[in-house]
Amino acid sequence: MNNTQTKQASMPHVVIVGGGFGGLYAAKSLKDAPVKVTLIDKRNFHLFQPLLYQVATGTLSPADIASPLRVILSKHKNTQVLLDKVIDIDPEAKKVFLEEREELDYDALIVATGVSHHYFGNDQWQNDAPGLKTVEDALEMRRRIFMAFEAAEKEPNPERRKALLTFVVVGGGPTGVELAGAIAEIAHQSVKNDFRNIDPTQAQVLLFEGMDRILPPYPEKCSADAQKALEELGINVQTKTLVTHIADNSVTFRQGEETKTIQAHTILWAAGVRASFMGKVLADSTGAELDRSGRVIVEPDLSLKGYGDIFVIGDLANFAHQGDRPLPGVAPVAMKQGEYVANLITKRTVGKTVGQFKYQDFGSMAVIGQNKAVVDLNFAKFSGFVAWIIWIFAHIYYLIEFDNKLIVMIQWAWNYITLGRGARLITEGSSLQLEIEPPKKPERATSQSKETVSV
């Protein structure tokens, strides 16, 4: 055992669960702290989720918006990255239990495992209306979107062809707005000359939102600008619309007293999130209180009541000590919380304390199609091209900070000039089937229950 190791062995051990914005910023901020850090994630990469819709719509490749955690943290000599999944904790013994291997002792635990989709009690919808949280989700969406045009090209029945060219996005938050905008551009620009039997510009894109306007957390002017921009792209925006049933390539929805059903082959879910599994683990083991979405209610310093050494940050945390509602589940909040907890832990090693967590909100943004956006900075609001430029620089700034993703900028510039979508590949799960005989039972491309087994 060399000197560094001996020194590290006696240092407090900080275990971070989750390598998203919160966990990664906590780890980064602990680089020079006198602690040993273990970052556990079930994936080997950090994902820049705000651009995931661009993978789902064929503009970017997964690797463009993902950076290996080991690369980001390779110069952090006090930090170990572990590819594993936490399945339980023992807060009294200060242990986390891992799926694959041993248990780990911690002195401080930071939980930042985020959220997953929420179907409001209708989990059976998930196959018919996939959500967008992981790289695999994005590739599945990409496959469905581009496969719909392929299937329509081959479909002789006009009614079924129309359903194949109908895209419904459920949820008018930033992800729903961005997805709908990108799909409209695929139909009206990217693929418009590529088919012989169908006219892709006849595709219908519908955006459903339950509230009375899209982008509900934004100022009203932003919502109105965004809706106008979406409608200019040919998108049918339906507010005050509640989805009541999804099945058989159809969506049933209620508007006021009226109930309608629309035939649509591609239905994408951007309507709700639920806390990840770790929320329940924390509630069971520490008695932490959860909110309706399963998020963990945290103390003013982001710790759990009665457990000053366990912190919950990012989307998984419900922080209600500032303003009149909990902080939103967005990347900047998670990043600031990660930095705050890292600082708190560092100060604690020398017996100091810090004040409670405070968040300075710099505003929000959402992009609409290729060159429009709405940006709500607290001191000013922008729409259209200027907003898009602000949006693109804010994102590039972040991407470059991590991994010099210069390529993404060039790719964007290129796509912007050529209106191209270089990544519109229809791929399946990795498969090692040898091609020996043709499949016994032909599977229709339009089948939603197609299974691929990868080995």
Place this chain on the structure above:
Amino acid sequence: MNNTQTKQASMPHVVIVGGGFGGLYAAKSLKDAPVKVTLIDKRNFHLFQPLLYQVATGTLSPADIASPLRVILSKHKNTQVLLDKVIDIDPEAKKVFLEEREELDYDALIVATGVSHHYFGNDQWQNDAPGLKTVEDALEMRRRIFMAFEAAEKEPNPERRKALLTFVVVGGGPTGVELAGAIAEIAHQSVKNDFRNIDPTQAQVLLFEGMDRILPPYPEKCSADAQKALEELGINVQTKTLVTHIADNSVTFRQGEETKTIQAHTILWAAGVRASFMGKVLADSTGAELDRSGRVIVEPDLSLKGYGDIFVIGDLANFAHQGDRPLPGVAPVAMKQGEYVANLITKRTVGKTVGQFKYQDFGSMAVIGQNKAVVDLNFAKFSGFVAWIIWIFAHIYYLIEFDNKLIVMIQWAWNYITLGRGARLITEGSSLQLEIEPPKKPERATSQSKETVSV
């Protein structure tokens, strides 16, 4: 029906099966011919297979080396792309039968469906030693290679750790040489600082070749240069080595009279190819003769004996009318054959004939690691950096011709400067599982029989 359609309806119908190098060049060359063209492929993209090993080793993303067929052919007004699979043909009625939809009548049929892996009667090896033909194959290889380091990092048993850090590439042709070189560079450069419990530079990479030298079809000097370059990268090159058994993370092989077994977690297959399913279809329906690998023996004009309207080109064809052995299964041969058959068909529409197919061989090349290659042009041979520059420009030239893949060039330049591997993501088949409970039965990362079901 407009004028163009009326005109097209009376034109001869050329059906092309397969959008690889052969089929795509045939389609491209028929752009202005007085024929109607249907290109059928089961994938929606053309894949630049010579660079597939760079996807398998995390340098490029699939979209960097794939172009949607519809985009490449969007300006070919006489051409329709059909995403489907041919399952049979009737050469007397001149029909092809499709998996998903109707049958198609043809006046001329060009079959260019290539080859798949060949395990020489040991198909059970395919799960333990995957080959490299599709995007999915490449992502599976990428997952295994990078997962091996992750699993080694967590493995306390030194023997198992050693097996996890042992990589065996079976087959010393260009693909095997390129894969082995890239894996050695991953271990010695890309990930060398990224782990805490293992030293990735201790990884062993072995390259097995049955013949007495690697790159057997190349001149002896090239083989020797390539072997020297591989050994400088730390690769253990074993010639005259026949694999006799693969199972349980181990490879058994025979060298002369001796039989040995090595424990290796990652075994990659680059040893043999077999004709795709269409070879058998053609043999059954036309009586065409197949060679030992199942390739279709063709006439001097690439047609089938007795069927002057059916042509087989590319890897699937065995063309033995030039030189003392069949033409090699490489991209330039397929491209030239595609152009030749397109020209033959065009001439035929005005009652003219063409001479037999002749191939002008300009040489071969293979790349070794990041900046070395061997290039055998007929008039000169190169190795090392100069060869690498020739190699990279030959590939870039082709990629740019199709899809302005400028990005790939920039990506390469960037990786060359930074020694980075931006695409080293470990991903699975797309999955829509909601995360509700932790998996009941923990699956070890080292398990080779792991199944993912994607919906």
